[in-house]
Amino acid sequence: MLTTGTPVRNWAGNITFGAERWHRPSTIDELRRIVATARQVRVLGAGHSFSDIADTTGDLVRLDGLPRRVEIDPESATVTVGGGLRYADFCAEVHAAGFALANLASLPHITVAGAVATGTHGSGNGVPGLASSVAAIELIGPEGDPVRLSRAEDPERFAGAVVNLGALGPVTALTLDLERGYDVAQWVYTDVPLDAVLAGFDEVTGAGHSVSTFTDWRSGLGTIWLKRRLDRDGAGHPGTEWLGGRLADAPRHPIPGQPPESCTPQLGAPGPWYDRLPHFRLEFFQGEGDELQSELFVPRAAVRDAFAALTGLGDRIAPLLHVSEVRTVAADELWLSPSQGRDSVGFHFTWHRRPEAVLDVVAAIEERLLPLGARPHWGKVTAAEPAVIAARYDRFADFRRLVLDHDPVGRFRNAYVARLLDAGPS
Incomplete structure (x- = not known):
């Protein structure tokens, strides 16, 4: 068990955890004893959430000391x-x-x-x-x-x-x-007009196994990261010019002006899936980050209205933004998955760490995208009220019953979970 009087924060530094005790058990039995005797228990992973989802006033546990499995x-x-x-x-x-x-x-x-x-x-x-x-x-x-x-x-x-x-x-x-197993190659296209991305959205997002468009929502331009599975998509790219953009002739970082050394290999160099699908290399992990993140999942059918809304807010978004990323996610049937029941488009924002200003802009974005059916990412910054978030999920009442049946004493119920359960339909 680790007990410390030094405040410990999440990766971004915007959350200071209020735990009374910290634990890093070395065995499953030790973990079981901690849980059985605690008033409230939460688990902290990599600390890469930007909400208070992992916070607690009770016991906070890290599981990276357990035997490797x-x-x-x-x-x-x-x-x-x-x-x-x-x-x-x-x-x-x-x-x-x-x-x-x-x-x-x-x-x-x-x-x-x-x-x-x-x-x-x-x-x-x-x-x-x-x-x-x-x-x-x-x-x-x-x-x-x-x-x-x-x-x-x-x-x-x-x-x-x-x-x-x-x-x-x-x-x-x-x-x-x-x-x-499969190999992947990736290419980057710069200065692609956002109008072309939207007009050819199915072509763009279907051009590879994984496709991201980065933009600032003010310039009218985007950068496309195209990742193709060599066993399915072929080894070629769409050409040196595509959708009005140009094939990059040197590695790029998603954030304009940042050095690309931390990014996974580009320029069509084939490599294993785990060294191409992420944007960032395994060995370049920062212990803390000077940023905040938010994300909204919009039904794919509403993508045109979402683009229009964000472009209209471009003058407010861009000054606070490192970069925004647009990705697609296929539907699933997990009750609280942000893509439950529908193909979705994720609109992700990496912000400068200016919490009050960022929250104001996030609220403005949500004011426009929530009516389109958007769902906020569970682990990122949002201005939406818990009742509004819970109402986005058809199975939320079932989830609430599952939690209360499984944990009637509320041992795993921190403030974040309690807000949702109290606000959600029963």
Whole structure:
């Protein structure tokens, strides 16, 4: 157990955790004892959330001290990984065994359990969020009891338990679906008119396995990052000129003017999936970041109205912005997944760390996008009221019942979860 009087903050520094005690257990039994005797328990992963989703006034637990667990099952094409592991900790091992994950987030340094619990995603018309690859989940219940849920054995409850906001207890392991390994090549196109991106949105987002468009919403221009699976999409690119933009002749960083050394290889150089699907290299992890992030998931059918709304706010957005990224996410049926029931477009914003000014602009963006059906990312900055967020999800009342049945004493219910459960439909 680690006890400290020094305030500990999240990666971005905008949240100072209020935990009375900190723990880093070295065994599952130790973790079970911590849970069984605590008043309130939350788990901190990589600290890469920008909301207070992991905060607590009770006990805060890190799981990266547990024994390393990476179990690849070739027969079922799955890998079971410990809840404290980051994607960067095991992807190379999966690749060496001849397998791959269907997708990855832009940053490989986030924990698997944290990414899954908050509905984090990669990009691709045919690829749902990262939680969709979960086939089984192992938890510690409120009395310190081990609990296992699987898609095969209890599909209804399982669909509510995967994206769980940490409200079901510490996740000690997840079993993830795998597929055969593949290579990816990526290219960058600069100075693409946003009007062309929107007019050819299906062409743009369907041009590769993973496609992102970066912009500031004021210049009228975007930069497209195109990632193609060599086993499906072919090894070529659309040409030196595409949609009015130009093929970059040198590596680029998503944020204009930043050095590209931290980014995964570009210029069409083929490489394994885990070293191309993220935007950033495994070895370039920053211990803290001078930024804030927000994101809204809009139904794909509303993409034209969303572009118009954000372009109209460009003069307010751009001065506070490092960069904004547009990605597509396929529908899934996980109750609290931001893409539940619909193909979605994620509008992501990386802001300068100016909390009050950023929150004002986020509120203005949400005022325009929420009426289009937008859902805020669970782990990022939002100005939306809890009742408004809960109302976005058809199965929220079912999730509320699942949480209350599983944890009637509220051991895993911090302020973040309580706000949602109290505001949501019952």
